[in-house]
Amino acid sequence: MNQHLALCIVPLIAASMTSGYAFAQTSVQPASSSGFQRSFQSFNPDVSAIVDMYYHQDDSEEGISHVIGETVGFGHTHGHGEEGHDHGGPAEGFNLRHVELQFSAEVDPYFKGSAIAAIDTDGAELETAEIETTCLPWGLKLRGGKFYSDFGYLNAQHAHAWDFTDQPLIYKLTLGDHGLNDKGLQLSWLAPTPFYLLAGVEAFQGDNENMFAYHGEEPLPMHDGPRLGVGWVKVGPNLRGNHALQFGAFAATGKHQEEHDGNADGLADHWLDGDSTFWGGDVVYKYNAPRPYGQGDFVAQAEYFSRKKDLELVAHDLAPQFVGNHRVDKQDGYYVQAVYGVLPRWRAGVRWEQVGLTNDSELPNGRTESFGASDRVGIMLDFTPSEFSRIRLQANQGSYETTDGTEDVTEVYVQWMISLGAHGAHKF
Amino acid sequence: MRTIIALVTTCAALGLGTEAMAERLKIVTTTSDLASIAKAVAGDKADVRGICTGKEDPHMLQAKPSVILQARDADLWIRIGLELEIGWEQPILDGSRNNRIRVGAPGHLDVSESALILDVPQAPITRAMGDVHPMGNPHYWLDPLNGRRIAGAIAERLAQLRPEDAAAFRANAAAFQKALDERMFGVELVKAVGAEALWTKTQDGTLAAFLDEPANKTKAGGWVAALHPLRGRKIVTYHRSWVYFANRFGLTIVGELEPKPGVPPTAAHLAELAAAAKAEGVKLILQEPFYSTKAANQLAAKTGARVVVVANAVGGEPAASDYPALMDLIVQRLSM
Numbered sequence: 125m126n127q128h129l130a131l132c133i134v135p136l137i138a139a140s141m142t143s144g145y146a147f148a149q150t151s152v153q154p155a156s157s158s159g160f161q162r163s164f165q166s167f168n169p170d171v172s173a174i175v176d177m178y179y180h181q182d183d184s185e186e187g188i189s190h191v192i193g194e195t196v197g198f199g200h201t202h203g204h205g206e207e208g209h210d211h212g213g214p215a216e217g218f219n220l221r222h223v224e225l226q227f228s229a230e231v232d233p234y235f236k237g238s239a240i241a242a243i244d245t246d247g248a249e250l251e252t253a254e255i256e257t258t259c260l261p262w263g264l265k266l267r268g269g270k271f272y273s274d275f276g277y278l279n280a281q282h283a284h285a286w287d288f289t290d291q292p293l294i295y296k297l298t299l300g301d302h303g304l305n306d307k308g309l310q311l312s313w314l315a316p317t318p319f320y321l322l323a324g325v326e327a328f329q330g331d332n333e334n335m336f337a338y339h340g341e342e343p344l345p346m347h348d349g350p351r352l353g354v355g356w357v358k359v360g361p362n363l364r365g366n367h368a369l370q371f372g373a374f375a376a377t378g379k380h381q382e383e384h385d386g387n388a389d390g391l392a393d394h395w396l397d398g399d400s401t402f403w404g405g406d407v408v409y410k411y412n413a414p415r416p417y418g419q420g421d422f423v424a425q426a427e428y429f430s431r432k433k434d435l436e437l438v439a440h441d442l443a444p445q446f447v448g449n450h451r452v453d454k455q456d457g458y459y460v461q462a463v464y465g466v467l468p469r470w471r472a473g474v475r476w477e478q479v480g481l482t483n484d485s486e487l488p489n490g491r492t493e494s495f496g497a498s499d500r501v502g503i504m505l506d507f508t509p510s511e512f513s514r515i516r517l518q519a520n521q522g523s524y525e526t527t528d529g530t531e532d533v534t535e536v537y538v539q540w541m542i543s544l545g546a547h548g549a550h551k552f
Numbered sequence: 553m554r555t556i557i558a559l560v561t562t563c564a565a566l567g568l569g570t571e572a573m574a575e576r577l578k579i580v581t582t583t584s585d586l587a588s589i590a591k592a593v594a595g596d597k598a599d600v601r602g603i604c605t606g607k608e609d610p611h612m613l614q615a616k617p618s619v620i621l622q623a624r625d626a627d628l629w630i631r632i633g634l635e636l637e638i639g640w641e642q643p644i645l646d647g648s649r650n651n652r653i654r655v656g657a658p659g660h661l662d663v664s665e666s667a668l669i670l671d672v673p674q675a676p677i678t679r680a681m682g683d684v685h686p687m688g689n690p691h692y693w694l695d696p697l698n699g700r701r702i703a704g705a706i707a708e709r710l711a712q713l714r715p716e717d718a719a720a721f722r723a724n725a726a727a728f729q730k731a732l733d734e735r736m737f738g739v740e741l742v743k744a745v746g747a748e749a750l751w752t753k754t755q756d757g758t759l760a761a762f763l764d765e766p767a768n769k770t771k772a773g774g775w776v777a778a779l780h781p782l783r784g785r786k787i788v789t790y791h792r793s794w795v796y797f798a799n800r801f802g803l804t805i806v807g808e809l810e811p812k813p814g815v816p817p818t819a820a821h822l823a824e825l826a827a828a829a830k831a832e833g834v835k836l837i838l839q840e841p842f843y844s845t846k847a848a849n850q851l852a853a854k855t856g857a858r859v860v861v862v863a864n865a866v867g868g869e870p871a872a873s874d875y876p877a878l879m880d881l882i883v884q885r886l887s888m
Contacts (some may be wrong), residue, residue, distance in 0.1 A: 263649045370617055549638065552620075552643065
């Protein structure tokens with residue numbers, strides 16, 4: 125063990141001595157002092173923390189989380205761990221989003237690594253912990269660990285990078301508060317094409333609370349992981365000047381299990397097992413204005429998803445005659461948003477979204493139910509004093525089709541967030 | 553563990569396999585100034601693309617897909633460094649999946665390592681001081697002596713990447729440097745005194761007195777002669793982006809319109825600055841075209857100073873078509 129430790133430490137000491145020597149040798153040039161700092165720092169991971177708080181108020185009786193949870197066609201999944209896990213919804217009043225404590229570094233000439241601990245007042249959980257290759261040829265990259273799927277546009281963005289305080293409805297209703305974030309492997313390929321083409325396949329364990337839930341306990345069957353496969357492609361034409369455009373398409377399919385409590389006695393009485401799939405597309409356009417402090421910058425983005433859950437009723441304590449029949453749910457939704465730099469450091473944005481344009485359920489008893497669509501419009505204004513802080517005001521006006529009828533809810537958010545330490549630049 | 557070893561071995565082996573070089577080198581630079589100098593040094597042996605066009609603030613760019621594509625094919629990536637590109641460089645390098653241009657690889661050149669750097673913080677800094685660059689001010693390309701050094705650094709790196717063309721790269725760099733010397737001091741003065749000696753005089757502060765000697769006055773030309781009447785003038789700039797230019801040509805910067813780097817001008821700061829500018833006798837306010845001239849005009853109205861708006865990067869204005877032309881343009885605007 126000691127020998128092993130020595131083997132690891134010797135090259136480190138040698139490397140730090142070399143950089144020290146380089147510093148001494150060239151110290152006649154004022155510039156090179158920075159070279160030493162840099163090589164010294166490169167042995168430490170970048171550490172950063174995001175502190176993100178917001179105030180929320182809405183005019184619904186039971187709160188916006190409850191209303192969204194009751195949206196017809198999307199609610200009542202009772203997936204794995206959903207009970208007692210509802211920490212995503214905003215409370216009336218002050219909210220503190222988890223602190224994202226991030227560590228990232230180049231590991232060696234072959235790999236890069238990062239880990240993000242999500243810490244809130246109830247404890248800590250691992251948001252992401254990932255390894256990626258930096259050495260594969262032919263535009264390939266392998267990524268592993270627990271990470272956000274790169275499908276679509278918003279999924280891989282952390283909450284602090286969103287242009288609105290809350291998630292679009294379609295993300296929240298299909299994938300839940302965390303989006304698609306799971307343990308797995310991703311292989312992606314930057315094609316040698318004359319335009320930008322990035323394609324990826326991902327295999328995940330299949331542990332999403334809403335769409336790819338797994339219990340694996342009697343009477344539900346067991347399925348070995350990986351239980352979820354995702355594929356996506358992103359294409360970017362070469363636009364001149366400061367314009368950028370990217371189109372994406374994606375599909376995912378995996379195992380899904382649900383347990384339901386039909387008579388509300390607190391005990392599960394029927395169980396479903398089957399496949400869940402979704403597919404969709406995304407588009408992003410960005411214009412980077414020549415003016416400083418973000419004035420004139422423009423971003424427009426839209427995503428559409430369609431999902432289908434095809435589940436077999438594997439057991440039913442109250443209606444065993446339907447066992448073996450299927451329940452098929454088809455829902456979809458989209459959002460479109462645009463953000464513009466109205467003044468130096470000030471941005472204004474608008475978001476329009478609809479869910480349930482298709483909203484059908486075929487039930488195991490042979491009945492078919494169709495529901496209406498919900499929609500929401502949001503506007504926001506944010507001020508970015510520096511790259512490291514942002515203050516945002518947002519208002520939503522939504523009309524939700526719920527099990528209790530149509531509910532109109534107005535919401536207000538005031539958000540204040542900062543970034544401490546060395547936080548890496550964000551992707552496109 | 554065995555899988556990891558296998559993967560690493562494959563990585564290493566495949567990495568070696570991809571080093572076969574294309575005919576013309578592909579160079580991508582973060583800024584238009586570096587692109588201009590790289591073109592002069594590489595000549596017809598490389599295709600050079602710059603990411604920043606010179607019209608926008610180089611601190612704020614996007615890692616957009618078309619740029620990732622350029623980086624994917626690059627043999628050499630040249631950056632300004634000193635964290636100028638910190639907001640957008642890494643996603644491009646990562647996204648490109650190009651091992652040749654990763655930090656530390658021969659295909660990654662940070663020219664700040666060869667430049668003379670100013671504003672290196674001597675005391676602990678915090679972000680409360682604004683957008684301070686902890687390793688020094690990154691606007692060093694506006695010092696023509698640094699332009700000279702950048703050309704030399706690019707030539708040496710190209711020579712390393714393509715040894716068979718080393719002589720051509722070094723000759724191109726020398727020609728570029730000679731042209732800069734002559735535009736800086738005038739052909740006659742360079743011939744009489746030698747470029748090395750003249751640059752040394754700009755460094756040790758003896759150039760002004762030297763140019764005042766009648767024998768030299770007649771021979772002097774170029775940028776130093778054009779700006780000689782302005783030597784010692786006190787100026788205000790918008791951002792702390794002109795320190796290198798001012799330092800080389802003997803201008804004194806009294807303050808900036810930005811209260812702190814990266815923070816737009818405020819009324820309170822402008823009032824303070826106006827008082828200081830009046831007391832110091834500031835006659836000139838210098839800024840880039842991409843900033844609003846509102847604050848500069850306000851200060852000019854209070855102090856009677858002249859506002860000079862000029863590109864500080866190649867491509868920032870049509871006349872700034874390459875690096876020497878950029879310097880020509882700045883000198884011309886200032887000496888109008």
